Amino acid sequence: MDTGESDDGGRVPSGDAPNVTMEEFYEALLAAERPVLTPRQIARETDLSEPDAREALDRRVEDDALARASVESDAAVFYPAEWRDPAARERVVVFANRREIVVDRPTQYTRARLSQFAHLVDTSAGEPDSRGYLYRIREEDVWAAPFEELEALLSSLRSVCSGRHEALEEWVADQWKRAHRFRLVTHEDGYVVLEAAAESLMGTVVEDHLEDDHLRAPISETEAWVNEDAIAAIKRALYEAGYPVEDDRDLESGEPIDLEMGTDLREYQREWVETFLENRAGVFVGPPGSGKTVAAIATIAAVGGETLILVPSRELAEQWRTELSTHSDLEPDDIGQYHGGEKAIRPVTIATYQTAGMDAHRHLFDSREWGLIVYDEAHHIPSPVFSRSASLQAKHRLGLSATPVRETGSEEEIYTLIGPPIGADWDTLFEAGFVQQPEVEIRYVPWRDDDAHNAYASADGRDRYRLAAENPAKTDEVRSLLSRYDDRKALVFVEYLDQGAAIAEAIDAPFVSGETPHHERRRLFEAFREGDRRVLVVSRVGDEGIDLPNAGLSVVASGLGGSRRQGTQRAGRTMRPAGSALVYVLATRGSREEEFARRRMHHLGRKGIRVRETTAEE
Known part of the structure; x- marks a missing residue:
């Protein structure tokens, strides 16, 4: 193909081949307010389609005007070749003794x-391309690092x-x-063995941290016969002692299932699934709207064995049935539900x-050979009532959570009982355009009158x-916001039932709480979808799992004293792949x-979401 010189120093194609000049690329960088761009972002700022934009960018790389980097969440990002020196675009400061890394203006590649x-x-x-990021390297981060060798x-x-x-x-x-x-393996005679890398480990760590009934009998100086009912407890105890256990047991996959996906995966979702299949365990971590459920269904298809999906509520169970039917070719008779009636x-x-x-049902679940167990809203697992389900045996374990955070600081226990975290940071998905970043505003509301203020004092x-x-x-503020954004579907979250009923009456909207019958909840949620x-007032039943798409406005009227996870979930109800969303x-x-x-x-804010503060008019 004949080419000619461009006036910006690079080569441009003649004829009708797609082209991006360096001037256009720099203008796109300014518009996106970030130091690297994907083909999709270039397409947004030019008249090119995404495939044409990719071709034009690749040609610029060949001309050495641009440089390309492969990134976990995108196929590639592009930046001016003159920025190859990291110091020109970011600054990294390492505090080795604290195991902390501070990065000023990190690129997507560095993150x-x-x-x-x-x-x-x-x-x-500040803006994404001017922020400083503080990282800390913890024990569990090294334990779960996705590398085959230490040198890598x-x-x-x-x-x-x-x-x-x-x-x-x-x-x-x-x-x-x-x-x-430490490793858990299956003996050739079918029982489970705990292997230690050294005799001293079996003699000190195991004796100090495991209960007498965790092991049935010693086999050798570095091996012991395991009580299979205590496997989850063994893994938890050794993890807490600083020794995560590699689980290499030969578990059955149950009856095979033939499932085909009906939905194309995004690049990062494919990477999630591939990483999970390599480890046979893990937790998909990503913001609401990032497609964790779809990635989980693709994982079910890839594993191809009997699957148990555990959820915190009956509403979420019904939602999973719908998602399976929507995104795969599973027949209704292939999907069972085990709860309530x-x-x-x-x-x-x-x-x-x-x-x-529950004891009444555990024997049924224990007797099955599950190829995969999916733990939705995985942050429930450390709770005593939920952790009993973690001892169920399965060849693969998959957790899903937007926010694997617990106020006890025990999020690492989630990774002990299920597997290591798998996913991209929220900033990455926002910047790549996969999930739209909501606009979050803390709005300070004055007391209605002196009597209310005095009662508080x-x-x-x-x-x-x-x-x-x-x-x-x-x-009054809820009513004002709903009037201002009367073209958006809205969720109003409350902590207390009396307040929820009062607001619902004032704005003439239904109030959905734990006291609302299941069939009525389902009807109202479907009407909202x-x-x-247009408007629902929702108590804590709307915090997790329930899919309420296209909620363009979320008003959190109360509930701020709850957990960090709860605040994230409520803001996250508006995060979706398309369309702007407001959270007050x-x-x-x-x-x-x-x-x-x-x-x-x-x-x-730590996840990259901009939060502003205003005061309501008196």
């Missing part, structure tokens, strides 16, 4: 590298840190070694955690919190709610 072995602790305020992990660490940090690398190497000291075991069975953990403890949460002035209902968090001015609001929304 993707860091996510393999480090935990994102915090981000500074160290190489990735050095590539980010631009050199060697001996103390940090020694610590990482030690943690890597600890993660490969319906108890049917099928090739794919959906059950609630409570039912699966004279109250104590929990009463003060509830008075602030139920500030009657919030009802179909657009027959109402907090009573001059009360402890102000502190709660800032603290809970800070958790979202």
Whole structure:
């Protein structure tokens, strides 16, 4: 193909071949406010289709005007070749003794590298391309790092840190070694064996941290016969002792199932599935709207064995049935539900955690040879009533969670009982355009009158919190916001039933709570999905799992004293692949709610979501 010189220093094709000039590329960088671009973003800023944009960018790479980097969440990102020197676009500071890495203006490529072995602790305020990011390397991050060899992990660490940090690398190497000291295997005679890498480990770590009934008998100086009923307890105890157990048991996959996907996966979803299949265990972590359920269905298809899906509620069980029918070719007779009044075991069975953990039903679930168990809303697992289901045997274990965070700090226990985290950071999905970032605003609402303020001032403890949460002035603010955005479907979240009933009456909308019968909840949620209902007032039953798509407005009237996970879930109800969304968090001015609001929304800010603060008019 003949080419000619361009006036911006690169070669451009003649004829009708797609082209992107460097001037157009720099304009697109400014429009996107980030240092690297995907073909999709170039297509948005030009008249090219995405395939043509990719072809034009590849040609610029051949001309050495652009450079290309492969990234976990995108097929590739592009940036000017003159930016190849990392110091020109980002600054990395390593605090080896604290095992912390601070990155100023990190590229998507750098964040993707860091996510393999480090935990994102915090981000500074500001635009995405000007933020500072604080990462910490924890024990569990090294244990779960997706590398076959230690040298590959160290190489990735050095590539980010631009050199060697001996103390940090020694610590990482030690943690890597600890993660490969214990193994569960199946003996040729069918029973389970715990193997230790050294005799001293069996003599000290095992004796100090396992109960007498966890092991049946010693086999050798480094092997012991395991009580199979105690496998989950053994894994938890050794994990807490700093020795994660590699589970290499030969488990059956049950009866095979033939399932074909009817939905194409995004690139990062395919990577999630591939990573899971390599490990046979893991937790898909991503914001609402990132397609964790679809990726899980693709995992079911890839495993191809009998599957048990555990969920926290009957509503979510019904939603899973719908998703399976929508995204795969499973017939209705292949999908069973085991909860409440319906108890049917099928090739794919959906059950609630409570039912699966009850003594009356455990024998049925224990007797099955599950090829895969899916734990939806996986952050429930550490709770005692739910953790009993973690001892069910399966060849593969998959968790799903937008926010595997518990206020006890025991999120690592989720990874102990299920598997390591798999997923991209939220910023990556926002910037790639897979999930639209919501606009979050903390709105401070004044007291309606002096009497309400005085009642708060004279109250104590929990009463003060509830008075602030139920500030009657919030009802007027909810009404005002619904009027301002009368073209959007809206969810209003409340903590207290009395407040929910009062707001629902004031705005003439249904109130959905735990007291609402299941059939009525299902009818109202369906009406909301179909657009027959524009507004719903929802208690905690709407925090998790229930799919309420196209909610363009979310108003959190109360509930800020709950967990970080709850705040994220409520904001996340508006996160979807397309369309902008607004989240208003109402907090009573001059009360402890102000502190709660800032603290809970800070958790979202650390995930890259911009949070602003305003005051409602008096």
